[in-house]
Amino acid sequence: MRIVIVGAGEVGSTTAESLCEEHEVVVVDRDSERVESLTYDMDVLPIEGDASEMATLEEAGVGEADLLIASTDDDETNIIACGIAKVCGDVFTIARTKSPKYLRPWERGKRAFGVDFMVCTDLLAAEAIVGVTGLPTAQDVDSFADGLVQMTEFEIPPGSPVADQTVAEADRFDSLTFAGVIRDGEVIIPRGETVLRTGDDVIAIGNPESMREFSAAIAPEQDDPKNVVIVGGGQIGYQTARLLEDGGFSPRLIERNGERARWLAEQLPRTTVINGDPTDQDLLSQENVGDADVLISALETDQQNLLVTLLSSRLGAKRAIAVVETADFVDLFETVGVDVAVSPRNVTAEEITRFTRERRAENVAIIEGDQAEVLELEVEADSILADRSIREAAADFPHGAVIGAIARDGAHINPRGDTIVREGDHVIVFADRDALSEVAERM
Numbered sequence: 001m002r003i004v005i006v007g008a009g010e011v012g013s014t015t016a017e018s019l020c021e022e023h024e025v026v027v028v029d030r031d032s033e034r035v036e037s038l039t040y041d042m043d044v045l046p047i048e049g050d051a052s053e054m055a056t057l058e059e060a061g062v063g064e065a066d067l068l069i070a071s072t073d074d075d076e077t078n079i080i081a082c083g084i085a086k087v088c089g090d091v092f093t094i095a096r097t098k099s100p101k102y103l104r105p106w107e108r109g110k111r112a113f114g115v116d117f118m119v120c121t122d123l124l125a126a127e128a129i130v131g132v133t134g135l136p137t138a139q140d141v142d143s144f145a146d147g148l149v150q151m152t153e154f155e156i157p158p159g160s161p162v163a164d165q166t167v168a169e170a171d172r173f174d175s176l177t178f179a180g181v182i183r184d185g186e187v188i189i190p191r192g193e194t195v196l197r198t199g200d201d202v203i204a205i206g207n208p209e210s211m212r213e214f215s216a217a218i219a220p221e222q223d224d225p226k227n228v229v230i231v232g233g234g235q236i237g238y239q240t241a242r243l244l245e246d247g248g249f250s251p252r253l254i255e256r257n258g259e260r261a262r263w264l265a266e267q268l269p270r271t272t273v274i275n276g277d278p279t280d281q282d283l284l285s286q287e288n289v290g291d292a293d294v295l296i297s298a299l300e301t302d303q304q305n306l307l308v309t310l311l312s313s314r315l316g317a318k319r320a321i322a323v324v325e326t327a328d329f330v331d332l333f334e335t336v337g338v339d340v341a342v343s344p345r346n347v348t349a350e351e352i353t354r355f356t357r358e359r360r361a362e363n364v365a366i367i368e369g370d371q372a373e374v375l376e377l378e379v380e381a382d383s384i385l386a387d388r389s390i391r392e393a394a395a396d397f398p399h400g401a402v403i404g405a406i407a408r409d410g411a412h413i414n415p416r417g418d419t420i421v422r423e424g425d426h427v428i429v430f431a432d433r434d435a436l437s438e439v440a441e442r443m
Contacts (some may be wrong), residue, residue, distance in 0.1 A: 002026070002065045003356070004091075005044075006051040006081045007072035008034040010327050011096060011121075011190055012167065013041075015069060015348035018370055020044050020358060026060045028082070029072075051081040055087070063089035069352055071096040074385045083114035092116050094355065096348055099235065119351050125344035126239035129321055130247065132340050133294050136216045136222040136319065137338060139201060141363035144376045145291045145407035150363050151179075151374045153427070156200045160218050168192035173213055175414045176206035179404040179430035180372055185287040187432045189373045203367065203403025204430055205374065207412045225293035229317070230271075231278040231308050233264045236323055236344065240296060245270040254287065279304055281311055283296040290315030298323045302333075309338050361440070362426065372432045374404070377443055379425045384442050391417035398442065400435035404428045 001023045005012050008029035016027050016038070023417045025044040028051045031036050035046040047057030052410070062068055068085040070078035075097045082093035096102060096114040103120045115368065131141035140153040156163050162170050167178050167190045180203035181188040181196070187383060190193065196202065204214055212224075228244060230237050233255030234392040244251050253271045255261040261275040276283045289295060295317040297305040302325055309320040320339045326332050333341035354364035354373075363376040377386050390403060394417075406413040407426040413419060421427065431439045 001067060001434075002061065002083075002358075003067045003069065004028065004057070004060050005064045006057075006068065006070040006078065007096075008046070009071070009073060010070040010345040011349045011352070012069070013038070014327070014346070015044050015352050016044050018349075018353045021164060023356075026065075028056060028060050028126050031337060034420060050398055052084070052126070052422065054078050054084050055090060057081065057084050058348060062091060065089065065091045067092050067356065068100055068336055069094045071348075071352065072305065073104055074096070074250055075099055079113045079115060081404055082116075082405055090199070093394065094119065094352055095324055096184065096352070098122055100239070104111070107189075117263075117355060118346055119187070121344045121348045122235040123239050124347045124351055125236050125342055126322060127298055128342050128347050129236075129240050129323075130243045133225060133228060133244065133296070133343075134226070134247070134248075135211060136219045137215060138211075140365075140367075141211075142363075142374065143406070144363050144365075144374070145412075145426050146332075148207065148407045148410070148412045149205065149376075149405045149428050150211050151203065151205050151404070151430075152215075153182075153367070154202045154204060154215065156196055156198055156202060157219055158198050160198065161220065162196055162218050165195065165196055166192060167194045169419050170196055172217075173206065173210045175208035175412060176204055176214055177205045177207045177404040179235050179374070179402045180367070180432070182371070185368070185371070187374040189370070189432070202369075203372075205430065206414065207405075213259075223293070225319070226297065227291055227293045228252070229287075229294070229312075230296045230298060231291050231312075232300070232305075232323075233257075233260050233273070234298060237298040238264060238267070239273045240298060252287070255282070266305040268405060277313075279316075284308075284311055284352075290317055292317040294321065296318045296321045296323075300328055300331055305335060306336070309333075310336070362418045369432060372430065373436060375429050375431065375439065377429060377439075379421055379423055379427060379443075381423050383421075383423075385421040385425075385427065386423045388421060390415050390419050390421065393421070396442070398431065398435040398438035400432040401439050401443070402430045404430050 014409040038046040070081040182201040228251040230253040265273040295312040297308040307323040327343040330341040365374040405428040
């Protein structure tokens, strides 16, 4: 497949890196230094130029491309590039936008602006934050089969009752499958005798209730979060509060700008909006931020978010989630004490990348920077699973793949050896990188 990527920033470069091994990738950027660095870093064809000009996209061969991904930091440039691409040829277009103001009209009239698929950075970041807010120790959450099934990545904390137990001992939940363990950057397919260790990231697949039960088993001293504080009322902070309200929460939100604070108070009926400087330790103490079950920092800069999360943790906040604009800082934030660092650019790149994965997959979650994936696949007549028990089909399973859940007629089925898989079932499969192509072909 020939893919043209517009923008060589963090989103574009991450997307290009994940696609260039299997596809012919062209990257367009107006910054000559970025274009030059791409030549040395990855196997792509770099083009220097303005993607809002037809001549530049024609030089990139967009007329013969299968896919155009517009991922610059400028929403208008991305939309214009998609419109030009449609004029040049029959190309599928993906536009990244930061503001939801373009997403709303696009959702109402699909293919508006010449865009086939639109990805909103701020909304995706808010969804990622809300996904982990309700589950203590959760690092990542993705939904499958219209919400029937969840994939959650949990970190085993020090002192957890689950630490040093085998998978067989820890597996006491009827609707949950331990699909993978990530230890020191290595993906392990767990067996019954696999021992879970402090610091492991466990990939669990099951229904949402089983995720809450396992979360409670990992950290029984942590109650379900009720007291949630959001610091920063920009687009990510606003979208996070709105989604939390939809989930039954009544968060508090601290916003420095008085006019913005008034607007937020009008838009968020279940949110208590506080006008003040969120980097002021006295204000944080006065507003009892130390009592928060979850503190979410969504300010404008990484430095501010790091400061606020560390101050809040020192005051007693049980869990700290920070927005990190510089993707390379994610590991640093989590090393110095931030519980979860969410990079809007990373979640956007992942959303774009997974859309370009095997088209047969209904949904895809990318684990640990491409180390593994969780795929939702509909079972077809020629699948190795069709009309066979999982035990019978196991001999034909790709090595490095595990069936985590089955969805059938709106119901969740926890897979066991004697479970018969039917044509039309949706199976949620965990697969390490080496097994992906075989899983897509055979399952």
